[in-house]
Amino acid sequence: MSKCDNCSSKGKCGNKENTxxxxxxxxxxxxxxxxxMSGKGGVGKSTVTGILATKxxxxxxxxxxxxxxxxxxxxxxxxxxxxxxxQILPGKTQEEAKFxxxxxxxxxxxxxxxxxxxxEEQPVIWRGPVLTGVLTQMYRDTEWGELDYLxxxxxxxxxxLALTVMQSIPLNGIVxxxxxxxxxxxxxxxxxxxxxxxxxxxxxxxxxxxxxxCGDCGKKQxxxxxxxxEEQAKNLGIPLLAELPIDLDLVDKMEAGEVEEYINSLExxxxxxxxxxxxx
Numbered sequence: 001m002s003k004c005d006n007c008s009s010k011g012k013c014g015n016k017e018n019t020x021x022x023x024x025x026x027x028x029x030x031x032x033x034x035x036x037m038s039g040k041g042g043v044g045k046s047t048v049t050g051i052l053a054t055k056x057x058x059x060x061x062x063x064x065x066x067x068x069x070x071x072x073x074x075x076x077x078x079x080x081x082x083x084x085x086x087q088i089l090p091g092k093t094q095e096e097a098k099f100x101x102x103x104x105x106x107x108x109x110x111x112x113x114x115x116x117x118x119x120e121e122q123p124v125i126w127r128g129p130v131l132t133g134v135l136t137q138m139y140r141d142t143e144w145g146e147l148d149y150l151x152x153x154x155x156x157x158x159x160x161l162a163l164t165v166m167q168s169i170p171l172n173g174i175v176x177x178x179x180x181x182x183x184x185x186x187x188x189x190x191x192x193x194x195x196x197x198x199x200x201x202x203x204x205x206x207x208x209x210x211x212x213x214c215g216d217c218g219k220k221q222x223x224x225x226x227x228x229x230e231e232q233a234k235n236l237g238i239p240l241l242a243e244l245p246i247d248l249d250l251v252d253k254m255e256a257g258e259v260e261e262y263i264n265s266l267e268x269x270x271x272x273x274x275x276x277x278x279x280x
Contacts, residue, residue: 023136023168026091027098028144030064032280034151034203035165035174037195039187041072041156044208044244048177048272049153050078051244054263055273057106061148064101066139067112068165069155070131076114079104080257086115091141099142106260111142132164139169157187158194166198173201175241175276179209180225180232192236203279204239206272207232212246220245239279242271 036052038045049065057063067075076082087100099116101109113134114120144150152169155161165171174195178188188205195202207229211220223246225232233240245268253262263269 022170023140024170025142025144026096026140027142028146030144030147030150032149032172033170034149035154035169035171035200036151036177037154037162037174037191038156038177039158039184039189039191043156043177043179043184044206045069045156045177046074046078046153047250048175048206048208048244049151050075050259051263051269051272052175052276053108053149053151054106054260055269056149057108057260058264059273062107062146064109064142064144064147064150065111066142066150066152067110067114068135068138068152068161070113070135070161071155073112073114075110075112075153076102076120078254079108079110079259080254081110082114082120084115086111088116097137097141099138101142101144104260105257108260109142109144109147111138113138131161135161135164136168158190162194166195166200171200172280173203175203176205176236176238177208178205178232180207180222180229182225185232185235189236192238202238203276204241205233205236206241207243209246210243239275241275241279242269244268244272 036045036049046069053063053065065075067073081102081104084102086102089098089100091098099111101111102115103109152165154165176188176191178184192202209223210229211222214221229240229243250259250262253259
């Protein structure tokens with residue numbers, strides 16, 4: 001079997017000698033790998049990952065999520081599966097292990113360090129090389145099966161872990177999560193430039209927490225900036241995929257493990273998927 005067989009690039013990288021260092025899954029195959037990035041933490045990158053995964057699954061696609069934010073994993077909490085634990089089985093060799101991901105209510109396969117530790121509050125006090133090794137092992141040694149899409153909730157910023165994902169995992173492209181603030185836009189621009197230098201496609205930006213809907217009059221009120229999402233995206237030089245509101249009900253549904261049903265019931269989340277699918 002060629003290394004290109006399970007690679008999302010499918011041999012389009014130009015490497016004819018089959019000697020590339022790109023990682024491929026040991027268990028299963030993945031058609032498309034999408035990274036979800038942010039310039040900084042706390043802007044809703046994991047929320048965007050969860051929404052996009054949920055909407056793709058609602059169309060019948062087989063979807064997995066790699067929680068690549070090793071020091072701040074949150075995907076189990078998003079889907080309400082944080083009480084579950086992934087199984088660790090013997091791998092192909094004595095030194096290897098195979099991870100069985102936890103499935104959400106609708107069948108999205110999730111692997112996260114928080115699903116592999118005894119307690120989710122247990123801190124990760126590791127240096128960069130160890131973090132990098134854990135991230136690549138979770139990607140390579142998880143039993144993914146046959147996936148149409150693997151979404152990687154990437155670590156924020158442009159550091160070692162983000163660089164590892166971009167260099168070692170065959171990404172089809174990335175989606176960027178941000179909030180509508182000039183300071184955040186400046187930081188996100190660094191991510192855009194990084195991706196362009198590494199010849200990775202940027203599908204666009206999702207402006208999270210862009211507004212709140214007044215409970216009395218129903219009007220949209222901007223929270224962090226007077227600028228529109230279109231203006232922010234224009235400054236970044238990439239398409240605007242969606243503007244998402246501050247949604248307190250979403251938080252309640254996450255805690256109750258009902259987030260997928262909630263996301264699929266609201267039209268406001270449809271634009272994330274519609275514009276993404278138009279660009280892939």
